[in-house]
Amino acid sequence: MMIRSEFLNSSLHRLMDRLAWAWLLSVPVLIAVAILSGSLPLKLTAPGAGDPASAALMPGAGGGEMVIRSGGLDRSIPIHSSEVELQVTGMLVHGRTTQTFVNPTDRVIEAVYRFPLPERATIHAMEMRIGSRRIVSVVREKEEADRVYRAAMAEGKKAAKVDQDRPNLFTTKAANINPGEMVVVVLEYLQELEWEDGRFRLVYPLTFTPRCGGTDSLAEDRVALEAWTAPHVKLTVRLDAGFPLGDVESTSHPVTSRYEESSLVVESPGDGLVANRDFILEWAPAVGRLPALASFVEPLDDGRYAMLMLLPPAGETPQAPGIPTDTLFVLDISGSMEGPSIAAAKRSLATFLRGLNPGDRFRILLFNDETQWLVGESVYADGATVEQVCDRLDRVEAGGGTDIEGALVEGLAVFAGDGERLHPRIVFLTDGAVSNEDQLFRRVTSGLGNVRLHVLGIGAAPNRYLMKKMAGFGRGVCSFIPDSSDAEDRIQRFLERLARPVMADLHLEWPGCPLEAYPAPLPDLYLGQPMIISARLPDGCESGAPAVLRGRLAGGEIRIPSAPGDGPATGVGTRWARARIDELMDSRFEGSPEETVRTQVIEVALGFGLVTRYTSMVAAEEFASSHSDYETCNVRSLAPNGSPGDRFLGQGGTVRPLVRLLGIGLLIAGGLAMLLSRMW
Secondary structure, eight states, X not given: OHHHHHHHTSHHXXXXXXXXXXXXXXXXXXXXXXXXXXXXXXXXXXXTOOSGGGOOOOTTOOTTEEEEEETTEEEEEEOOEEEEEEEEETTEEEEEEEEEEEOXXXXXXXXXXXXXXXXXXXXXXXXXXXXXXXXXXXXXXXXXXXXXXXXXXXXXXXXXEEEEEETTEEXXXXXXXXXXXXXXXXXXXXXXXXXXXXXXXXXXXXXXXXOBOOTTOHHHHTTTTOOOOOSEEEEEEEEEOSSOEEEEEESSSOOEEEEETTEEEEEOOTTOEESSSOEEEEEEEOTTOSOSEEEEEEEETTEEEEEEEEOOOGGGOOOOOOOOOEEEXXXXXXXXXXXXXXXXXXXXXXXXXXXXXXXXXEEEEEESSSEEEEEEEEEEOOHHHHHHHHHHHHTOOOOSOOOHHHHHHHHHHHHTTOTTOSSEEEEEEEOOOXXXXXXXXXXXXXXXXXXXXXXXXXSSSOOHHHHHHHHHHTTOOEEEEOSSTTHHHHHHHHHHHHHOEEEEEEEEEBTTBOOEEESSSOOOEETTOOEEEEEEEOTTOOSSOOOEEEEEETTEEEEEEOEEOSXXXXXXXXXXXXXXXXXXXXXXXXTOOHHHHHHHHHHHXXXXXXXXXXXXXXXXXXXXXXXXXXXXXXXXXXXXXXXXXXOOOOTTSOSHHHHHHHHHHHHHHHHHHHHHHHHO
């Protein structure tokens, strides 16, 4: 007791006492500063908020759950079912997604969910089913559709609305779901197949990599992780290719298949597909059964629309001379690339380096939320140098945020002012996990000059829209590597494609027709890369005359007449409308006024009934069927396979907010320890 009394009266105890109180008083201030600055992974949402920001992250939410926030508490309820039906006819895919929700609570709810679609998908129909009732949607300007939806929701009427967040990401809302009620939302869309190296590829995204925003999207960063889909999705593909098939295989999921007459039906087995990666189905035509240029024509009330597919045979492509290249490799090492993605990226880059010729030169720029040079000065790709670089590359680890724009700026500066360089090119390796696509497109269109930009998409669910657009604006090639298992083969084909351009200076002619065709102008064609052209044929065109594609090969001029393609031409007009809208939207990055583009896009979208950035699809019932306040539900998806997992990402997409949170927790623990020492 004497020792305790002496300690309590000592100067050391008085000093500890002051430090303890100062420590404890500082903790609330530090926490408040952290929250206000966005350092903590928190998002405060008012219960029942019905705007897009209400799709906020909620602690405890798991993949495929609806989460109701009420009175500050979260309750999870499952999605009843998720189904996808894909009908392939020729090059076009008619898709139908069916989402079923059941409200097991005692409250009226609004279901809000975001879902990915292929980057070229065009939503053209939606309906909502409640019991025996069917409510069919109409397309309206986005503001008008929002007014219709909110008015119906306020009046207790069933309503549904679908908005385009990005060209490959949509949000659907279903309002006034009564307790115990089942609501089914059906979306229909049109997309086109991919074709590469003599094989057709159907890609359906079952999840998407969490997006990290740019400097102008702080608010969006905290809501960008919400997505559509249940942990398992029942998927059916009915394949009517229009030509005899070679081998057909799913490279992403186990499937079953059977023939029904002339159609091949591919289905998900058992409970469905695990929705943690893109679904990919590939097939090849029987040898020699495809025309070089196939044409499909669809007559509509306002005229005729054509789609032409150029599928160059890989074996007949002339070899281009091997001119030395100067390549800047830009490798994404951000946190979203952790795991199999960074392994695939490093293996791909090493294969690429070993495939260069000794006379080629290269540099390597690494980036996350900062940039750093792995190879800062241009070096020749001789064997010893390449192996030294590959050894250093093998030790690179992923972590941090994703600033693609910063990497672009630094990469383009390498080639600035060097107009005599013959073949400057940039090769990007990334999963594209960012949300500031438009900002990046403006940077590419304004800063590339004569530099070619090629993109390798890495991972199980890359941002395909961003990557294909970047390569398109950069007059380059885009390819995808889902994992490292076959990286060498894919990189070898990618290298061959870059080294062997097939056709240049392309021009489409149709006898007697002034065509409105897209893309405009037609890009160069690389080895194994298809080209799809959409055209509107005015009155007076000769119905039987074939289209002719003219271009230049290494050996001189070439003329390719079209041949009628097998299979139906349904959807060709819609495909033209989508291409027209894409061209209008792209013109913004080259200086076209936003309001002019908006007016023209709305005109096309309303004429064809399409969902765009400026138009939405809305459905509302005629009579009220709910009579109480609603609560908003949010849907989460599974994280992409091999990604860091279900984590809360703050600005920059890093784990630093969690580290800060841990630090503050230790701060509190330290203060409490000091307070206890005062009481000892």
